[in-house]
Amino acid sequence: MKLLEERILKDGHVLGENILKVDSFLTHQVDIRLMHKIGEVFAEKFANAGITKVVTIEASGIAPAIYVADKLDVPMIFAKKSKNITMNEGVLTAEVYSFTKKVSNTVSIAGKYLSNEDKVLIIDDFLANGQAAKGLIEIIEQAGAKVEAVGIVIEKSFQDGRGLIEEAGYPVLSLARIERFENGNVIFKEADL
Numbered sequence: 001m002k003l004l005e006e007r008i009l010k011d012g013h014v015l016g017e018n019i020l021k022v023d024s025f026l027t028h029q030v031d032i033r034l035m036h037k038i039g040e041v042f043a044e045k046f047a048n049a050g051i052t053k054v055v056t057i058e059a060s061g062i063a064p065a066i067y068v069a070d071k072l073d074v075p076m077i078f079a080k081k082s083k084n085i086t087m088n089e090g091v092l093t094a095e096v097y098s099f100t101k102k103v104s105n106t107v108s109i110a111g112k113y114l115s116n117e118d119k120v121l122i123i124d125d126f127l128a129n130g131q132a133a134k135g136l137i138e139i140i141e142q143a144g145a146k147v148e149a150v151g152i153v154i155e156k157s158f159q160d161g162r163g164l165i166e167e168a169g170y171p172v173l174s175l176a177r178i179e180r181f182e183n184g185n186v187i188f189k190e191a192d193l
């Protein structure tokens with residue numbers, strides 16, 4: 001997605017070896033126009049796929065996921081990272097290890113929001129080592145629902161996430177694919193959409 005790549009080049013900041021900071025338009029302040037476009041691009045791709053739910057993980061997956069769900073006209077569900085006292089029964093969970101934060105989180109979705117009739121599109125802001133997407137897939141499959149594909153805004157292709165998810169049998173579609181960082185600059189490879 002050309003517009004996204006241009007925005008990353010303009011406003012993204014490379015931190016250390018392998019982190020891209022995009023908090024001016026995606027992970028903190030959110031550019032609504034860009035989110036609209038992201039919603040359109042994913043929705044066009046999956047218009048005839050029979051998607052019934054969009055699933056993401058809090059917090060920064062929520063913004064793009066809402067716009068995709070809006071365009072597909074289906075509900076958006078975000079997995080929660082902390083235990084919620086109102087979520088007391090039928091909770092589906094998975095462990096998600098964060099390499100960036102070096103902690104493991106239990107993420108959860110109330111089982112009543114997913115069923116074996118659902119066809120799910122997973123959307124997330126970043127794909128790095130694939131642990132967040134893997135956890136979401138585990139939860140969705142516990143509900144007997146089908147994962148149609150994993151849609152990613154920014155994929156860091158030099159990390160293991162894409163391989164992990166594809167080897168497990170799920171298509172990955174990314175709007176921007178980063179091949180590497182070079183002297184603080186972002187080098188892209190060809191994106192999927």
Ligand code: 5GP
Pocket residue numbers: 018019020021022027060061097098099100124125126127128129130131132133156161
């Ligand atoms: P994974 O589970 O694929 O290793 O990492 C996915 C999650 O880690 C994303 O949802 C995102 O919140 C966070 N993340 C991973 N790499 C980056 C990065 O380079 N920049 C930002 N802002 N977040 C990242």
